[in-house]
Amino acid sequence: MDRVVLWEKASELARLIADSEAAQGYREAKARLDESPEAQSLLRRFRELQEAVAEFQARRVPPMHYRHVIEEADRLLTEMRRLPEIAAFEQAERRLNELLDAVSSRLQRGLTSPPPR
Numbered sequence: 001m002d003r004v005v006l007w008e009k010a011s012e013l014a015r016l017i018a019d020s021e022a023a024q025g026y027r028e029a030k031a032r033l034d035e036s037p038e039a040q041s042l043l044r045r046f047r048e049l050q051e052a053v054a055e056f057q058a059r060r061v062p063p064m065h066y067r068h069v070i071e072e073a074d075r076l077l078t079e080m081r082r083l084p085e086i087a088a089f090e091q092a093e094r095r096l097n098e099l100l101d102a103v104s105s106r107l108q109r110g111l112t113s114p115p116p117r
Helices: 003-018 021-034 037-058 067-082 084-112
Strands: none
Touching: 003 021, 003 084, 021 037, 021 084, 037 067, 037 084, 067 084
């Protein structure tokens, strides 16, 4: 099989995945998440806390000096997961990742033990 045919088949597979229920559910959940001011505010604050922790770690600051930041991030994560928009998005993301993992596994199996012709 030449590369052109391979890329055509890959594009076809991408279209099939994009049209799947899992991908549609992901897009819908992402849109609801993006439209929620409360969710966006919590996500923004969580990212800020993650960046602060990363900065402390990059500077090799002992965790005891920024434990309050970690605790706030943990508290915020718990609060975020209680929001329906975030919970729905996480579930939709898991479903899509499961589909992508299954496709990837099938491709890998095809490489290690190609089907007989």
